[in-house]
Amino acid sequence: MFKSPPYLLQDASVSRVMTQVCLALVPGIAVYVWLLGPAILIQLAVASLAALLSEALILRLRGKPLALFLSDGSAVVTAWLIALTFPPLAPWWLVVVGTVFAIVVAKHLYGGLGQNPFNPAMIAFAVCIVSFPALMSQWPSQGLHLSLAEQANIVFGLMPRVDALAGATPLDALKTALKLGAESGIDVPALLANQDIYGNFAGRGWEWVAAAYLLGGLWLWLRGVITWQVPVAFIAALTAISTALWVYQPTSFASPFFHLFSGGAMLGAFFIATDPVSGCTTPRGKLVFGAGAGLLAYLIRVFGGYPDGVAFAVLIMNICVPVIDLFCQPPIFGMKDKP
Amino acid sequence: MFDLFKFKGGVKPPTNKAQSTTLPIAAAPLPARLAVPLHQSIGGTPRPVVKAGDTVLKGQLIGQADGWISAAVHAPTSGTVRAVAMRVQPHPSGLDALSVVIEPDGQDRWIERQPVDYGKLAPEDVRELLQAAGVVGLGGAVFPTHGKLTAAKSVPMEELVINGAECEPFITCDDLLMRERADEVVRGIGIFRDLLQPQRVLIGVEDNKPEAIAALEAAVRARGESFSVVAVPTRYPAGGAKQLIRVLTGKEVPAARRSTDLGVQCFNVATAYTAWRAIAHGEPVVSRLVTLTGNVRQPRNYEALIGTPMGELLAVAQPNPDTDGIIMGGPMMGFLVPDRDAPVVKATNCLIAHSDRLFPPAPPEMPCIRCGECARACPHELQPFELYWFARARNFGKTQEYAIFDCIECGCCSYVCPSRIPLVQYFRFAKSEIWAREREKNAADGAKARFEFKQQRDEREKAEKAEKLAKAAAAQAAKKAAEAAAAAAGEAKTDPAPAALDPETAKRATIEAAMARAKAQREAAAPRNTDNLSAEQQAEVAAIEARRTQAAVPPQSHPNGPTE
Numbered sequence: 001m002f003k004s005p006p007y008l009l010q011d012a013s014v015s016r017v018m019t020q021v022c023l024a025l026v027p028g029i030a031v032y033v034w035l036l037g038p039a040i041l042i043q044l045a046v047a048s049l050a051a052l053l054s055e056a057l058i059l060r061l062r063g064k065p066l067a068l069f070l071s072d073g074s075a076v077v078t079a080w081l082i083a084l085t086f087p088p089l090a091p092w093w094l095v096v097v098g099t100v101f102a103i104v105v106a107k108h109l110y111g112g113l114g115q116n117p118f119n120p121a122m123i124a125f126a127v128c129i130v131s132f133p134a135l136m137s138q139w140p141s142q143g144l145h146l147s148l149a150e151q152a153n154i155v156f157g158l159m160p161r162v163d164a165l166a167g168a169t170p171l172d173a174l175k176t177a178l179k180l181g182a183e184s185g186i187d188v189p190a191l192l193a194n195q196d197i198y199g200n201f202a203g204r205g206w207e208w209v210a211a212a213y214l215l216g217g218l219w220l221w222l223r224g225v226i227t228w229q230v231p232v233a234f235i236a237a238l239t240a241i242s243t244a245l246w247v248y249q250p251t252s253f254a255s256p257f258f259h260l261f262s263g264g265a266m267l268g269a270f271f272i273a274t275d276p277v278s279g280c281t282t283p284r285g286k287l288v289f290g291a292g293a294g295l296l297a298y299l300i301r302v303f304g305g306y307p308d309g310v311a312f313a314v315l316i317m318n319i320c321v322p323v324i325d326l327f328c329q330p331p332i333f334g335m336k337d338k339p
Numbered sequence: 340m341f342d343l344f345k346f347k348g349g350v351k352p353p354t355n356k357a358q359s360t361t362l363p364i365a366a367a368p369l370p371a372r373l374a375v376p377l378h379q380s381i382g383g384t385p386r387p388v389v390k391a392g393d394t395v396l397k398g399q400l401i402g403q404a405d406g407w408i409s410a411a412v413h414a415p416t417s418g419t420v421r422a423v424a425m426r427v428q429p430h431p432s433g434l435d436a437l438s439v440v441i442e443p444d445g446q447d448r449w450i451e452r453q454p455v456d457y458g459k460l461a462p463e464d465v466r467e468l469l470q471a472a473g474v475v476g477l478g479g480a481v482f483p484t485h486g487k488l489t490a491a492k493s494v495p496m497e498e499l500v501i502n503g504a505e506c507e508p509f510i511t512c513d514d515l516l517m518r519e520r521a522d523e524v525v526r527g528i529g530i531f532r533d534l535l536q537p538q539r540v541l542i543g544v545e546d547n548k549p550e551a552i553a554a555l556e557a558a559v560r561a562r563g564e565s566f567s568v569v570a571v572p573t574r575y576p577a578g579g580a581k582q583l584i585r586v587l588t589g590k591e592v593p594a595a596r597r598s599t600d601l602g603v604q605c606f607n608v609a610t611a612y613t614a615w616r617a618i619a620h621g622e623p624v625v626s627r628l629v630t631l632t633g634n635v636r637q638p639r640n641y642e643a644l645i646g647t648p649m650g651e652l653l654a655v656a657q658p659n660p661d662t663d664g665i666i667m668g669g670p671m672m673g674f675l676v677p678d679r680d681a682p683v684v685k686a687t688n689c690l691i692a693h694s695d696r697l698f699p700p701a702p703p704e705m706p707c708i709r710c711g712e713c714a715r716a717c718p719h720e721l722q723p724f725e726l727y728w729f730a731r732a733r734n735f736g737k738t739q740e741y742a743i744f745d746c747i748e749c750g751c752c753s754y755v756c757p758s759r760i761p762l763v764q765y766f767r768f769a770k771s772e773i774w775a776r777e778r779e780k781n782a783a784d785g786a787k788a789r790f791e792f793k794q795q796r797d798e799r800e801k802a803e804k805a806e807k808l809a810k811a812a813a814a815q816a817a818k819k820a821a822e823a824a825a826a827a828a829g830e831a832k833t834d835p836a837p838a839a840l841d842p843e844t845a846k847r848a849t850i851e852a853a854m855a856r857a858k859a860q861r862e863a864a865a866p867r868n869t870d871n872l873s874a875e876q877q878a879e880v881a882a883i884e885a886r887r888t889q890a891a892v893p894p895q896s897h898p899n900g901p902t903e
Contacts, residue, residue, distance in 0.1 A: 003675060003698070003700065003701075004674075004761050004763070004764045005670070005671060005672055005673060005674055005750055005753075005763065006670060006671040006672070006750030006753050006754050006763070007666060007670040007671075007673075007693070007698040008352050008353075008508060008670040008671060008698065008754060009701055009753070009754055009759070010350070010352070010754050010755050012712070012755060012756070012757040013702065013705075013757050013758075013759070014705050014708060014757050014758055016757065017708070017710065017757050065703075068703055068705070072705065074708075111706075112706065113705065113706045113708065114705075114706035114707050114708045114709065114758075115706065227711070227715075276708055276709045276710045276711060277708050277709050279709075281709050281711045281714065281722070281724070281725075282714075282722070329722070329741075330720060330722075331720070332719055332720045332721055332742050332745055333346075333347075333581065333585075333591055333593075333718065333719040333720045333721075333745065334581070334591040334592055334593030334594065334596075334719075334745075335593055336591065
């Protein structure tokens with residue numbers, strides 16, 4: 001019998017951590033289905049299946065125990081985050097390409113669970129938005145009402161995509177409108193008055209999905225699965241820069257409220273930037289990481305070439321993690337007076 | 340009334356203390372045989388002063404302290420010494436060490452005990468008495484107590500901290516001691532107070548022991564002392580000396596410094612008790628309280644003789660049939676003893692009957708996901724997952740940069756890890772590798788220094804010899820030349836001086852001759868006694884070298900427990 005102390009262990013496991021992350025996403029998914037249609041459920045299912053199959057395949061190739069790693073739940077979390085960031089009516093193979101790339105290349109080619117320097121879900125998003133920019137920008141038209149069967153037919157390519165996909169995300173819509181209206185003098189408050197697109201404060205439907213992510217994220221924090229530093233720093237930085245520019249020129253820049261509740265801000269702050277594997281680990285490092293991601297997300301959104309910037313912001317911060325943690329090591333017990 | 344401080348990290352495992360506190364302390368039965376290890380404290384191994392066949396009385400000296408940091412060892416009962424030999428130790432390695440094996444005569448007759456009034460003694464004499472009585476830290480670290488009873492000269496002694504926290508799950512021996520023998524604990528603390536003259540005396544007890552706190556408070560009042568009995572929040576490892584000092588005084592003692600440098604000293608309650616028994620009753624440390632618990636039918640605290648075989652002692656508590664091992668200490672920092680015959684020693688505070696039902700085997704180890712739970716649980720505020728990466732990569736330099744030697748091996752990180760990584764094991768591995776490398780390096784440095792010294796000496800001797808020979812040769816040549824010159828002068832200067840007698844040439848020739856002689860002499864000289872050795876002799880030399888390097892390194896046989 002070989003056992004080593006401590007002989008008492010807390011009831012904790014990787015799969016429990018991952019299960020809690022999935023549970024925390026459920027309110028957001030529920031609101032998504034309620035307000036924007038059930039197509040997201042198809043995408044979630046396709047992504048999960050693709051993730052588990054590609055994980056099983058690569059585990060086998062690497063000679064790792066299948067049951068142990070398939071049940072850890074990490075592939076499912078990646079799959080869900082990919083599905084939730086992709087357009088819900090995108091063709092099924094798009095989410096499969098993203099997921100397989102995330103699991104095989106971004107995760108396992110770097111060593112698998114715990115070894116990936118970049119957030120796999122964000123790698124999937126980046127790869128697909130660069131490779132398939134048109135498909136990644138086709139969002140369902142506002143006010144579109146399709147049955148689950150019709151949505152499934154679109155996703156699986158059995159129905160023409162044209163009519164259903166005239167839409168854009170509120171962020172994209174705002175960006176395009178501002179670009180077009182630069183000469184004609186249309187300003188942000190006037191644009192945001194269009195409630196069909198922009199809803200009450202940050203995008204019809206989307207604003208409530210974001211609010212549900214916030215709720216799920218707070219639950220994760222209460223459960224101790226995530227710490228407060230990354231979300232608080234992310235939200236604080238995004239709020240700070242958007243407030244500054246909004247106060248400076250309210251006709252050209254949307255309010256901080258709009259930025260917080262549109263696009264991937266809430267999902268990013270609580271579920272993506274908090275990924276422990278690819279993020280900072282020290283408390284001060286987490287503050288730097290979160291603030292950097294929030295700031296970059298805004299800059300890419302407003303001044304960059306893409307409608308949303310969370311994915312690239314997180315990936316850029318992933319690169320900086322080693323050096324941030326190196327400089328943010330907390331002092332140890334008894335050494336706090338030392339410089 | 341009393342402001343407490345907090346230490347970061349820590350965990351709250353189920354305490355499992357209630358089982359063993361329902362019954363009062365009982366005396367353990369006299370075993371058939373006792374094996375008393377001589378090395379039971381940090382520091383020098385006591386020298387045996389008895390031999391096989393001697394009869395001994397209870398409390399009789401059997402091992403004399405070796406040096407100042409060392410404590411005497413005594414016969415736990417009266418009887419006959421059967422052997423002074425190597426016996427198994429309560430240590431994870433399962434190695435043997437020199438022990439005195441005693442067969443009790445069943446009468447348990449004491450030596451003549453000599454109580455003293457320590458108030459009349461000089462402090463040095465009190466310290467010597469404690470050393471002679473074998474009083475050591477009973478919280479687990481077994482540091483000789485007398486060695487901690489001298490205040491630092493430059494720093495005023497501000498607080499004397501008495502550790503009754505007993506934070507590890509299952510262990511209740513200090514709890515029962517405080518409940519039942521609070522008066523003697525308080526009087527023992529009085530001795531420490533008188534020797535150290537601190538400004539305040541703080542007794543810290545975890546707030547899950549209200550009976551012990553009440554008993555101590557009553558005893559302090561009854562003695563008219565001014566000690567503060569402080570209930571500290573129950574959180575493992577609040578009973579680690581540094582954590583308790585932090586909680587009670589707000590001071591953080593760095594790993595590299597002594598607490599006395601910060602004006603604090605810390606003792607365990609059981610140490611105070613034994614100090615009082617030693618001084619006021621003349622009883623050396625021959626027994627201690629041991630909690631018998633875990634997978635047993637009758638968990639309880641026993642006063643057990645040092646040297647009692649653990650298996651025999653645990654049997655008193657009636658282990659369940661599926662018991663498959665004995666943990667010495669608590670479930671967080673204790674270890675499975677490799678042999679049921681390992682004896683109870685001064686560091687044995689608890690024996691836990693182990694079964695997989697009670698302590699299920701850990702699920703398979705997963706990769707680290709850097710969640711940082713370990714860092715949040717670490718009471719020394721280290722980054723265990725970073726240490727783990729570096730230890731696994733054998734990057735030991737980096738582990739030292741990340742302060743691996745500040746790790747007290749409390750097990751909080753392993754306890755919380757969702758990936759079930761046995762982090763503490765990795766840290767022990769890294770520490771022992773670093774020690775081994777340092778030993779090797781020291782040995783290599785020593786060998787290099789010896790070699791260089793020998794080489795220097797050889798060269799110096801060679802040079803000296805050559806110089807001496809050259810001088811002698813030159814003198815001789817000069818003499819010859821003078822003689823030749825005189826002869827030539829006598830021969831009326833008709834013959835020209837032969838070329839060989841040119842003084843310069845003569846000198847060179849003699850030097851060459853001298854060097855040739857020296858060389859021949861060197862070659863003919865007997866070989867040094869370390870050259871051309873037989874295989875056996877070489878093996879013996881190697882063994883002696885190994886022993887020497889081992890002796891140069893302090894033994895790590897006693898875990899530096901957190902409870903003192």
